[in-house]
Amino acid sequence: MQKAIIDDISSIADGVAALTLVGAGEPLAAWGPGAHIDVTLPNWLTRQYSLCGDPGAEDYRIAVRRERLSRGGSEYVHDHLRPGRELDISRPRNTFPLIPAPEYLFIAGGIGITPILPMMRAAVTSAAAATLVHCGRSMPFADELRREHGDRVRFGRPDMAELAAGLGPETLVYCCGPEPMLAAAEAAFPADRLHVERFRPRTRTFAPDTAFEAVCARSGRTVPVEADESLLNALRFAGFPVSSGCREGVCGSCELRYLDGEPEHRDEIGAAEGRLYPCVSRSRTDRLTLDL
Structure with a gap:
C-alpha cells in the first residue's frame, strides 16, 4: 500500500471530479498507460480508478463520476473528500496495458x-x-x-x-x-x-456452482470451498491474506497462481496462463492446487 494526500479536486465535466494525489512522505510508485489503483476511502469502501494523468509526473490523477445509483463510493468522493485528506492507495496494477504498435x-x-x-x-x-x-x-x-x-x-x-x-x-x-x-x-x-x-462484469451464465477443494501447495493445507461460497472467501476464512478489491473479476487485485487442476475463469480480465482470480473463478476439477 501507499499513502497519498489529495492535492487538488476539480470539476472537469458534469458530475465528474478529477483528483490529484501526491505522495505522503514517499514518492508514489511508477506506472504505465492503462494502470489503475485501489483507493481505500475513509468510509471503509475500496474502489478502483484508472490513472489518467502523466506517467512521467510525480503525482497521480484519477477521475470519479458521481453514479446515479452510487453504492457509497462515488457519492463519498464527491460529497466528503477535500484537499489535504490522506488516503491509502494500492500500488498501480495494469490489466489493460498498451501494446507497442505503429x-x-x-x-x-x-x-x-x-x-x-x-x-x-x-x-x-x-x-x-x-x-x-x-x-x-x-x-x-x-x-x-x-x-x-x-x-x-x-x-x-x-x-x-x-x-x-x-x-x-x-x-x-x-x-x-x-x-x-x-x-x-x-x-x-x-x-x-x-x-x-470493463468497469463492471457482463451478465453471463455459468454452470451451477459445485464444491471443490483448494490445495495450498506451499502451506500443505487443503481448504474446502462450498458451492455457496467463493474461493476468495474460503481462503480468507481459512486465514490466507489474499488481497481483494472489486470482488467482481474486474480489477485483478486478488490474482493467484495455480499449479494443477482446471479453473473455470469467470473474470473480465482474461487471466494469464497459470493465473486465476479467486473472487469469481471456481474449479472444473474436484481439486485445484494453488501456489499458497
Missing part, C-alpha cells in the same frame, strides 16, 4: 476516457498514428483532448462498422466505456486486434 484507434465512452488518456498521449509521443473517438452524455477532459491532440480526436457516437472497415492492417483498437459500446466493438473488430476494459 497505429492505434482509441474509442472511449464517458468516464471510459480515463485509461485511454495516457494511452493517447503515449501513442502520439511514440510517433504512432493515433485516432481517438470520444462519446457520451458527459465527456470528461474534452478541452484537454482538443488542446493536446487537435483533429486526432473526434467527438460523437462511433460507427463501429465504418471504423472497422477503415482499420489499417497493423492497427490496434483500445476501447473502454459502457457495456453496449463494448459489445458493439467486440462484434465489429477482429478479436486479436481489440483490447477492452
Whole structure:
C-alpha cells in the first residue's frame, strides 16, 4: 500500500471530479498507460480508478463520476473528500496495458476516457498514428483532448462498422466505456486486434456452482470451498491474506497462481496462463492446487 494526500479536486465535466494525489512522505510508485489503483476511502469502501494523468509526473490523477445509483463510493468522493485528506492507495496494477504498435484507434465512452488518456498521449509521443473517438452524455477532459491532440480526436457516437472497415492492417483498437459500446466493438473488430476494459462484469451464465477443494501447495493445507461460497472467501476464512478489491473479476487485485487442476475463469480480465482470480473463478476439477 501507499499513502497519498489529495492535492487538488476539480470539476472537469458534469458530475465528474478529477483528483490529484501526491505522495505522503514517499514518492508514489511508477506506472504505465492503462494502470489503475485501489483507493481505500475513509468510509471503509475500496474502489478502483484508472490513472489518467502523466506517467512521467510525480503525482497521480484519477477521475470519479458521481453514479446515479452510487453504492457509497462515488457519492463519498464527491460529497466528503477535500484537499489535504490522506488516503491509502494500492500500488498501480495494469490489466489493460498498451501494446507497442505503429497505429492505434482509441474509442472511449464517458468516464471510459480515463485509461485511454495516457494511452493517447503515449501513442502520439511514440510517433504512432493515433485516432481517438470520444462519446457520451458527459465527456470528461474534452478541452484537454482538443488542446493536446487537435483533429486526432473526434467527438460523437462511433460507427463501429465504418471504423472497422477503415482499420489499417497493423492497427490496434483500445476501447473502454459502457457495456453496449463494448459489445458493439467486440462484434465489429477482429478479436486479436481489440483490447477492452470493463468497469463492471457482463451478465453471463455459468454452470451451477459445485464444491471443490483448494490445495495450498506451499502451506500443505487443503481448504474446502462450498458451492455457496467463493474461493476468495474460503481462503480468507481459512486465514490466507489474499488481497481483494472489486470482488467482481474486474480489477485483478486478488490474482493467484495455480499449479494443477482446471479453473473455470469467470473474470473480465482474461487471466494469464497459470493465473486465476479467486473472487469469481471456481474449479472444473474436484481439486485445484494453488501456489499458497
